[in-house]
Amino acid sequence: MEMPRVTECTVLGCSYNDHTACHAAAVTIGGRDSGEAECATFIPLDVKGGLPKVMTFVGACQRTDCTHNDHLECGAASVRVGPGAASADHADCLTFNPR
Numbered sequence: 001m002e003m004p005r006v007t008e009c010t011v012l013g014c015s016y017n018d019h020t021a022c023h024a025a026a027v028t029i030g031g032r033d034s035g036e037a038e039c040a041t042f043i044p045l046d047v048k049g050g051l052p053k054v055m056t057f058v059g060a061c062q063r064t065d066c067t068h069n070d071h072l073e074c075g076a077a078s079v080r081v082g083p084g085a086a087s088a089d090h091a092d093c094l095t096f097n098p099r
Contacts, residue, residue, distance in 0.1 A: 003057035004074050009081040011091040015043040016050040022081065023050025026059030029074065029093045033065045037096035039081045044089065067097045 009022040016024040030040035040062070043049070050056075058074040068076040076095050084090030 003059065004076045005078050006056040006058065006081060007078040009039075009091070011039070011042065011081060011083055013044050013089060014039075014091055015045045015048055016041065016056075018048065018050070018054075021054045022056040023048075023052075023054055024056050025051060026057045027079075027081070028059055029061040029063055029066075029079075029096070031063060031092075033063065036084055036086060036090070037063045037066065037093040038084065039091035039093060042091035061093075063093075063096060065098050067099050068095065 006022045009017050016022050024041050027041040031038040058079050061069050061074040068074050080094040081091050082094045084092045
């Protein structure tokens with residue numbers, strides 16, 4: 001299985017975000033089964049981190065209730081990350097689709 005790419009991140013307060021592109025090597029999608037599908041890699045620091053070249057993938061998905069989840073791996077063609085529904089200070093997987 002090929003890991004899906006993170007094609008967009010609109011969470012400007014994340015250390016890995018650089019002009020709406022995620023620069024982490026890989027992200028983990030977490031959160032509770034009944035809550036938001038959170039980007040568990042989100043780090044709200046003033047220090048920028050990540051790789052100089054954008055090549056971010058979904059490394060793991062803990063949301064077993066998502067239609068794209070297959071044995072804790074994301075099977076979506078690509079993933080978008082954006083501000084959380086509950087708070088703009090959090091990052092959510094916008095590709096999350098509950099079963």
